[in-house]
Amino acid sequence: MSETNRKSIHGDAEARRRGTLDAAAALLDEGGYGALTIRAVAQRAGTSTGLIYKYFADKHDIFVALLNESQIESAHFVAQLPRTDGVAALIEAVIPEAARQWSRVGRMTAVWREAVGNQQFQRASLSEVLVTAEQYNRELERAVVEAARIEGRKLVDGPAMIPFVLSGLMGVSDTLVNNWARHIDPAELITFTAEVITRGITA
Structure with missing residues (x-):
């Protein structure tokens, strides 16, 4: 050939x-x-x-592939963001991408986990998802740490810092995707959330 x-x-x-x-x-x-x-x-x-x-193998593997792809895309997106405008600006830039990925597969993960039950932990494909999730978490932590250093801000030290940021991103993403806050301009909500998350992780 x-x-x-x-x-x-x-x-x-x-x-x-x-x-x-x-x-x-x-x-x-x-x-x-x-x-x-x-x-x-x-x-x-x-x-x-x-x-x-x-x-x-089945529809579960298709979903896992989409979830894995989503996390890789998000990690690449965060890795390319500028750090020079500070922590709040960085998080504000992350939120629309987080919402885009949440609308795609994020909000379906709870249903998927319930559907596959314990089988999910026996799938080889899930191992890759765990790896890419960790890759995204590392990229996000690196970006936040670098933005804080350039800005001259001190971050709260502790293992809960990035999970706290991730929880905030998921919460605002769900609100944006489902339009739960119709009376608020989405841009205003994004800016407010970024500022609140920043206050929560800086000393």
Whole structure:
């Protein structure tokens, strides 16, 4: 087989996998985790269920792949943010991306965990998700620490600091995605939240 043919086949496989994930993401947006079935994904992607099973064991693996991808994208996003405008500005820049990813898969994770139960901990694919989650946490911590150092602010020392930031990000993301605070300008909510989180983690 020529090098060109190998690249073509590889490219087609990647395109099919990408199409499957895009179709799954669209179904999650429209109907939540319950709408995610192999048959529905195949119909949306314009392919067969047999072809999807070549790439994913079941719908749980599709969701895990989306979650994993989301965390990798978020880590890359945070890694590229400027640190020179301070901690609050950094967190304010993170919130819209956190909300985007929350709308995609974050708010579905509780339903997914309930659906798969203890099986999730036996899946090899979950190990990768745990790795990318830790990667995101490290990037976020690095960004916050560097922004605080440049700004001349002292961070509260303790293992709860980043979980506190993550909890704030999840809370405001859920509010933004579900439009729970209709009477408030989203930009105002984002700025306020970033300032409050910053006050909570700086001495």
